[in-house]
Amino acid sequence: MSDFVAALPMYDWPEMRSEVDAQWARLRDAFRQKGIDAPQTIARFNADLRPVEGGIRDAAGKVIAPDPATLPPGELDFHGLWLHPALLFAQTCWGPMETGLSEHVQVIGQPSYDAFEGGQGELYSSAIVMRAGEAPSIGSPADGSPLIPLDILRGKHFTFNSLDSMSGIVGLTRDLEALGESLEIFSERSESGGHRASIVAIAEGRADIAAIDCLSLALAQRFEPAAEAVAVVGWTRRRKGLPFITARSTPEKIVVALREAVAALA
Structure with missing residues (x-):
């Protein structure tokens, strides 16, 4: 052994x-x-x-x-x-x-994250998701730059997997700060315990917004029925996976x- x-x-x-x-x-x-x-x-x-x-x-x-x-x-x-x-x-x-x-x-x-939208080599980004139909869906920028829809995020309930998660909260926080904003843009913040749980919370109306790394989103689209009820409305900057x-x-x-x-x- x-x-x-x-x-x-x-x-x-x-x-x-x-x-x-x-x-x-x-x-x-x-x-x-x-x-x-x-x-x-x-x-x-x-x-x-x-x-x-x-x-x-x-x-x-x-x-x-x-x-x-x-x-x-x-x-x-x-x-x-x-x-x-x-x-x-x-x-x-x-x-x-x-x-x-x-x-x-x-x-x-x-x-490598090449197989997933939002990924390129060792870099990945997070999809910003909310309930389908509440904002236009959008694809990942080809150059990996952040696409942060401030008007859509403002005043919403943001849920995240854990406080030390780069994909779930830290990366988004840094992208907001680069735009002169902060997590205060959200009306409420809550910790879900996992990316899958964040997607379920949004689908069930217990939260409005989450940042989900591109691989976890792909898994949710394969295995989590609640993923059918959410749409991608923005993307964080590509960072190391x-x-x-x-x-x-x-x-x-x-x-x-x-x-x-x-x-x-x-």
Whole structure:
């Protein structure tokens, strides 16, 4: 059994489990060909993570995350995963990276978003969505520039997946600031807990506006019936998509091999 931990939690919707497992199988086999003892399967729950007695600590010995064994076994604490000392490979968001996670991990690479409207190579943008029929639908700008419909957004209830999400709130905040505006443009703001939940909230009339990264929107259009009730009315600027990471303690030789394997699969 491998001593490492791996996970691909960011787009691991229930309907996507087989596709995510297949993605990991390709990565795992490529890593093993490089001599890396990659785990057979990915972690999906706290119970899948190795216990860390006394909690997860940084290089100075400060506890930065609880022992996974003390957390609800049927849930997954993202920060506990990302900060786990045995982390070989996972995907995160640049929001958490900018707020301290980058000090504890190493970036391995970036996936391609070429297959999705709003994506180009390692860059992606978020679709600004609201209920269908309330504003004209619009395609993604070819040059990746932001398209922020201020008149449409003003006075609306904005919902977002989490406060540290680049795609759900941070990117939009920066685009608004570039236009001399802020989140105060909205009459109300609420945290939904996930991009899918934001789409459902809009479809059900519990919110008006959300920023949904282009890949999550594509998944919703495949699997979430509520997506039929929303339309794209704007786009955020293209930014780097979700990075692949490994623990800060992963040896340099393994980091180099991981990067080579990911690049070869791109």
